[in-house]
Amino acid sequence: LADNISAETVWCQMFSEPGAGSDVASLQTKAELDGDEWIINGQKVWTTLAHVCDYGVLIARTNPEVIKHAGISMFIVDMRDPAVEIRPIHQIDGGMHFNEVFFTDIRIPKDNLLGPLHEGWRLATSMLMYERVAIGTGSTGGITTPHAKRLIEYAQKSGTISNPVLRQKLMKLYCEETAKSLVSMRTRAELKAGKAPGPGGSLGKLHGSKILRDVRSLINDVVGMEADAWAEGDRGQWWGRLALGSFQAGIAGGTDEIQKNIIGDRVLGLPREPSVDKGVPFKDLLVGTQKDS
Ligand SMILES: Cc1cc2nc3c(=O)[nH]c(=O)nc-3n(C[C@H](O)[C@H](O)[C@H](O)COP(=O)(O)OP(=O)(O)OC[C@H]3O[C@@H](n4cnc5c(N)ncnc54)[C@H](O)[C@@H]3O)c2cc1C
Structure with a gap:
């Protein structure tokens, strides 16, 4: 270890x-x-x-x-x-x-x-909850607005910052990243105090995924073509990679839809999703390659 x-x-x-x-x-x-x-x-x-x-x-x-x-x-x-x-x-x-x-x-x-x-399922779900908190809180402490900061700098240099609609979108991103940092600080403080991560960790992960979706759209508005057409080493490569890589945020560690199910079921106490395989032994389920047998 x-x-x-x-x-x-x-x-x-x-x-x-x-x-x-x-x-x-x-x-x-x-x-x-x-x-x-x-x-x-x-x-x-x-x-x-x-x-x-x-x-x-x-x-x-x-x-x-x-x-x-x-x-x-x-x-x-x-x-x-x-x-x-x-x-x-x-x-x-x-x-x-x-x-x-x-x-x-x-x-x-x-x-x-x-x-x-x-007992592997219990261990796996516990690991996944830690993973979701890790993804959702990020690695830096304090209040950070990394994507808003870089996009605002770019818009200032290129002059697009004078567009009021764009300014509003950038401000919204700044606010969301700030809110996410504050929630992350609370989560980290809870972990430090010995609390194990629970289903609430899905909230930070879901919010992070939403923020990256907004970042992807803002890269289009602010950076434009430079982020779409780049060769290895070009300035646009970093932005292009960020935009393309942003899709993973809504999938890795459990998709957005699964986080919403967890939040609905285990945080808000809403009724569980119907499950057709309740009580059925695994060997009788039509899943994976068992569908073909
Ligand atoms: C960057 C990245 C890194 C990863 N690293 C690892 C790793 O190290 N180890 C590992 O084991 N896995 C890893 N994964 C896999 C990841 O955990 C899975 O991709 C994820 O759980 C989704 O599974 P799937 O791709 O089979 O999609 P599916 O489960 O087939 O889902 C397809 C679509 O159906 C939706 N859906 C499925 N079930 C429901 C439901 N009940 N309600 C509503 N919608 C539903 C999903 O939200 C999704 O939109 C990684 C994935 C990514 C993107």
Whole structure:
């Protein structure tokens, strides 16, 4: 753990699968115990930084006979094992930050089970709540308005700041970033006081995603073509990448729609979404490749 915290070793999180993203409890990667080892088979996708990681935290199905949330366990996997195949995904902005990861009969020690057997869902949701708070609060303390500041500077230099409609949009962004910083400061203070992140963490993440959507639209208004047509190293590249990369904010760590469901259900106490698979053992669900069987 010390190496993990100091980043001597880098770790990735292997939850999502081609057929299990928002509904990650429908995952099909399976782990079977064979003597003192677990044998793992399956595929993960969108695994951030898997190609540079030493270890990964994986959730896999250990009991298909029970409902989908109940038969999942969490494991630690050595990402350098030859039975782990990592294929990078090429992004629209030119980057390659995430990957597909395939497991073919990889054997890991029995002790690499993280937490109790079949309790992986509880651990995974806890990790996701920390992730949402991390995404939603950002890394800097204090009140910051990074996107508003850069866009205002650009508009001042180019002269578009004289447009009153644009000024109003920039001011709105400034206010939203300020409000987000204040909420983040409160969340960080709560964490410092020992409070575990709860479903309220989804609020910061959802707000951050909305802000980046506004930033994307403002890049169009303020920077214009320069952000659309650029070659490697051009001034517009930074803006173009920011605009293209902004889409990830509403997907990574759970989509905007899922955050709204969590807020509605667990913060506002609204009725839960209807679930057609309630009480059905995982093996009988028509999910992923089970649809074809
Ligand atoms: C930058 C980035 C980094 C990522 N890193 C990782 C990582 O390191 N590890 C990892 O495991 N995963 C990672 N992911 C994957 C991410 O968690 C999933 O993409 C996300 O959970 C959505 O799953 P999906 O892509 O399968 O979309 P789907 O679940 O197929 O969703 C498709 C659409 O349907 C909507 N939808 C689905 N269910 C509902 C519902 N119940 N109610 C309303 N709308 C719904 C969604 O909001 C979305 O608009 C990453 C994704 C991104 C973009």
